[in-house]
Amino acid sequence: MIHMFVAQTKAESIRIIRSPFFLLFSIAMPLAFYFLFASMNGVDKSIQSTTWGVFSLMSMTAFSLIGTAVSQFGIRLSFEHQDGWVRLLKLTPLSPAAWIGSKIVSQMAVHLIVIVVIFLSAGLVHDIQLTAGQWILCGLWLWIGSISFLALGALLGTLKNANTSVAIGNVLQMGLAIVGGLWMPLSTLPSWMGSVGEWLPSHRYANGAWNMVAGKNPASIDFLILTGCGLFFMLLSIYIYNRRDAV
Secondary structure, X not given: OHHHHHHHHHHHHHHHHHOHHHHHHHHHHHHHHXXXXXXXXXXXXXXXXXXXXXXXXXXXXXXXXXXXXXXXXHHHHHHHHHOOHHHHHOOOOOOHHHHHHHHHHHHHHHHHHHHHHHHHHHHHHHOOOOOHHHHHHHHHHHHHHHHHHHHHHHHHOOOOOHHHHHHHHHHHHHHHHHHOOOOOOHHHOOHHHHHHHXXXXXXXXXXXXXXXXXXXXXXXXXXXXXXXXXXXXXXXXXXXXXXXXXX
């Protein structure tokens, strides 16, 4: 069983990394947005006790990981259900727990690669000045926090129509990014949008990293909203999967 789990995890990881959509939407596009926003606003210009170069780095890394969790994980799950891959797996020795577990482990491994690539790119191009502790702690926060969005991806994967999941996934990613203040600070958005954005998991996800680069700890509400949303998405997706199997 362990050998099957390892082999499946390796296969899933390779599949994601080789995907042109992963390279475009998880690496190239977030980096392009990062360099655009940092240059437009001034890399060294102050914002929220840090600089635009650092602020945008954390924002776009969060944006990338949210998109990877939703598209590479959630939408892929929906397609595998629609194409009958899940039913086919039931005929193999690979258990459902090992199958979904391998997907989660491979996604987390890929998320770690994304963080390293984006951090290194920004650090080399703009000479970002952070301590070793800040680099590590921000990376860990973004990496572990991405589990909540994998849970959102799992919920998206329960949709029977994969084309619908693509449309909803794209709206979710862009909506969470814009209204959550990942592209521009909430203070620059309309007041009603800023009020909504404060409660979104995407904002709390990035806010934890913003606090760290400003020399503070993530706020308690960052933990609560991220964890609460992650648990809600996970439990709801499990309920839907179990109900579907029972029918």
